[in-house]
Amino acid sequence: MDRLILLMLAGILAGLALIKVPLAGTFLASIAPITTLIGILAIVIFSLFLIYKALMAMLGKQ
Template sequence: MDRFILLMLASILAGFALLKVPLSGTFLAGLEPITNVIGVLAIVIFSLFLIFKGVMALLGK
């Protein structure tokens, strides 16, 4: 289970990396809004999942 939680944390960090990557001035500049949306979704979804798992662990389920 610990490896699964670490994978979720790594996914959140990857979402932050997608938000911070500088794409201006490259041929990928047109994809910047898409990478921002994917980064925000990754952060939100995986964070909510970790919060859910934490609450379930506190409740003993």
């Protein structure tokens, strides 16, 4: 498997971790909306890249 694909999957998992991390009750609670936004953006961007790579592979244009 291509290392770039594994890196993109790791980025998606990191985005999920940023969304799910419990920050309530800590000094980082004020940045919870920012971490959620960054997590959502990471998931969307890396997922779109994986979809693009899959389409290019199916069309034979690597």
